[in-house]
Each structure stands twice: as C-alpha cells, then as structure tokens.
Amino acid sequence: MLSKVHTGLDPVPGIWWKPAHKAERVWVGIAFAWCLVLFAMMPLWHFRGGQNPSGVRRRVDPKAYFARTVAFAAQYKIGEDRGLPIVAPPPGADVYLVGLTFQWYPILQLQQGKEYMLHLSALDVNHGFSLFPLSVNFQVVPGYDYGLRVTPTAAGDFRIICNEFCGIGHHTMVGRVIVVDAAGKPVADNSTAHLTNGAAK
Numbered sequence: 001m002l003s004k005v006h007t008g009l010d011p012v013p014g015i016w017w018k019p020a021h022k023a024e025r026v027w028v029g030i031a032f033a034w035c036l037v038l039f040a041m042m043p044l045w046h047f048r049g050g051q052n053p054s055g056v057r058r059r060v061d062p063k064a065y066f067a068r069t070v071a072f073a074a075q076y077k078i079g080e081d082r083g084l085p086i087v088a089p090p091p092g093a094d095v096y097l098v099g100l101t102f103q104w105y106p107i108l109q110l111q112q113g114k115e116y117m118l119h120l121s122a123l124d125v126n127h128g129f130s131l132f133p134l135s136v137n138f139q140v141v142p143g144y145d146y147g148l149r150v151t152p153t154a155a156g157d158f159r160i161i162c163n164e165f166c167g168i169g170h171h172t173m174v175g176r177v178i179v180v181d182a183a184g185k186p187v188a189d190n191s192t193a194h195l196t197n198g199a200a201k
C-alpha cells in the first residue's frame with residue numbers, strides 16, 4: 001500500500017497548541033531583552049565608540065576635485081614610479097588622493113609621526129579605500145570630499161587595495177603609500193612587493 005503523501009495542506013503533527021514550557025518562556029524573554037540591549041548599543045556606540053572616522057565630509061564636483069589633485073601632485077612631486085608621480089607633501093599639508101578606474105592617483109610619500117589632512121574622493125564610480133595590510137577601510141564616493149586627519153604610525157611601503165567592485169579592472173586597482181621614518185630614509189622593507197601597481201600596464 002502506498003504511504004500518504006504529505007503536503008502543506010496537512011496539519012503538522014505536534015503539540016504546538018499547548019502552552020510553552022516555563023523554561024522556553026524564560027529564554028524568549030532573555031533573547032528579547034538582549035535584542036533591546038544590542039539595539040541600544042547602535043546609537044550608544046556611535047557616540048562612545050572609538051571607531052568613528054575623525055573626518056569631515058563635504059560635497060565637491062568630481063572634476064574639480066580631480067583637477068585639485070593633479071595640481072597637488074605637480075606641486076609636491078619628487079619622483080615617478082611607472083608613470084605615476086610620487087608626491088611628498090610637507091607635514092600638516094592637505095593631501096589629495098583620488099580613485100578612478102582603475103588606479104589610485106598619485107603615489108603619496110608621508111612622514112612617520114606627522115599629521116596630515118588626507119582628502120579622499122573618486123572621479124567616476126564608487127571605489128573602496130583599503131590600506132593594506134592594515135585594517136583601514138573607507139568608501140570613496142564621487143561627489144564627496146572625505147577629509148581624514150591621519151598620522152602615519154609606522155614607516156613602510158604600503159598598498160591601497162580597491163575593495164569596492166568598480167569594473168573590469170577592479171582587481172588591478174592597487175595604489176601605493178610610502179611612509180618614511182624620522183630620518184627621511186626610504187624604506188627597504190617592502191613586504192607587499194608581490195602586489196604590482198595596477199596603473200603600470
């Protein structure tokens with residue numbers, strides 16, 4: 001004899017209509033209270049957490065920002081790496097970095113322990129600023145100048161990875177930030193040398 005085929009029309013066998021056990025009610029209560037705690041943490045963390053960026057954000061015309069960045073690069077250019085200018089602004093300066101398909105422009109050379117105002121924006125589409133191998137991530141959005149007060153704490157030769165899918169060359173979008181120590185010496189340690197500059201091709 002064929003066994004009965006169960007469908008969604010048949011009532012589920014069980015005892016769901018009986019009152020919940022006391023332990024179950026207690027756990028539902030605990031889970032609900034914890035939900036409220038986590039919900040309260042969202043606004044609380046916004047004001048008390050240490051993760052908020054120190055920056056200011058303002059609207060900007062993408063083309064004007066790009067022109068400003070090119071002028072900045074010309075002003076403080078000290079060298080070149082595969083066609084991209086290496087730019088060394090003085091401490092305290094406004095530093096401009098722009099993301100465009102598919103490169104970060106220009107290459108920055110900063111001094112360890114000195115504060116800069118780093119401006120981030122994009123020319124065309126959204127890009128993701130990810131300073132590798134550190135855990136620093138920002139959305140870079142065209143039309144917004146995102147100013148961050150930054151003080152490089154370690155000398156080194158760092159890479160900027162794009163972590164927002166921006167098109168066919170997204171994976172090649174690798175930028176470079178050089179941080180020199182107090183003596184101003186170029187850093188020999190290049191632990192991320194296997195990553196090539198996307199703009200080099």
Ligand code: CUA
Pocket residue numbers: 099100101102126127128162163164165166167169170171173
């Ligand atoms: Cu730029 Cu992905």
